[in-house]
Amino acid sequence: MPLHIETPLLESDPLSKTAGRRIWLKLDALQPPGSFKIRGIGAACEAYARQGRRRFISSSGGNAGIAVAYAGRKLSIPVVVVVPETTTERARALIREQGAELIVHGAAWHEANALAQSMLGEDDAFLHPFDDALLWQGHASLIDEVAGAGMKPDAVVLSVGGGGLFCGVVEGLRRNAWDDVPIITAETMGADALARSIAANERIALDAITSIATSLGARQVCAQAFALAGQHPVHPVVVSDEAALRACTRFLDDHRVLVEPACGASLAVVYDRSEVLDGFRNVLVVICGGVTADMAQFDRWRRRGAGA
Structure with missing residues (x-):
């Protein structure tokens, strides 16, 4: 038996109503150690x-x-x-x-x-x-499970730090012959190495990580992630720390699951009805994790002014 579990795939009524389209959640925050990792x-x-x-x-x-x-x-x-x-x-x-x-x-x-x-x-x-290629192969199982459930999304929304999840999802899409499914990559300002690299057409390194989303805190995405961003249809989105925190709070109210700001970046794309969603009817959002943050940590972030 693998060390990970098959996680629920569900259609979110609250997010679907907010976004005006069908939003599907892959709940990897429910993995035993708390994340897709x-x-x-x-x-x-x-x-x-x-x-x-x-x-x-x-x-x-x-x-x-x-x-x-x-x-x-x-x-x-x-x-x-x-x-x-x-x-x-x-x-x-x-x-x-x-x-x-x-x-x-x-x-x-x-x-x-x-x-x-x-x-x-x-x-x-x-x-x-x-x-690590071994990691990408393992992360690809997330898409295998979605394919096994018989739901092909029009787009996948996921958060990007160093790019491991992104690489795994691209591999999963490819091995299920879903190469045409675009990926919406979500990052927070101050941890947006992929978006900046795509804009500059070269893999850049951030001078420092200034976002509260420390789980996205790689100054540079891996070479494979940058290469795949040039081969697979990708739509980068950068959100504020405030938007990520608001999304985490709304998701807790809507689904009784606490996720961290790194995951909140993806949720903010949906809750704030980003125009990047235009034209997509069935959108899969990877709920990547939340175990590293608790309510006391959220209170500290808010006292710093990030959640104002």
Whole structure:
């Protein structure tokens, strides 16, 4: 059995009414570790376990580290996760609760990643949070499940950080012969590396991550994500932190599920009736995760003025 579960696919009446079209939700926030990450990371960890690797090392802004820690516990393999200082206290606690060793290092993910890679030994496996073909193959299972349910969307809305989910969804669309289905990529201002790269026609690196959506906090998308953005129909959208937070609150009211601002970016596209949705009747939104944020964290963001 894989380490991930098949998650519900449901049509959202509240979002459909708001957006004036049929909105379908793929609820990967209900995965056991709380995000879609376990699809790819679980597949990669199982592959490395079969190779005889004796320790997993990962860098993460939160969700990937939780997924690696969960997979390591399930496979009885020790895990070390390096996170930056921006990772929420809740995410740190969840990584520790899975039995992993947690190291906090650096102001941003790329600094934590450098330390994690420097720790690799001969018997270790490195679990990159988004730039690994094993991950993309695992994430593609999300689209396999949608295809298995018999619902072909006119477009897919998903959030982009480093690009791992995007790469996996493109792979899933391709292997189900859905190459014609466009992807609407959602990012928050200050974590919008893909949108800026598409606009500049080159893969750029942000000077810093200034968004509260730290789960989107990769300064640069992976090379595969940028390449696929030039091959597959993509419509980039950038929303404010305020819009992402409002969307999270509305989604909690509508569906009793708390998601983090990284996921709120995708939901904001729908709640704010972005013109990018024009012409699409059946829209799939990937509800990617929310376990790294709790209501206390949302209150802190609002006190900072982000939710005003």
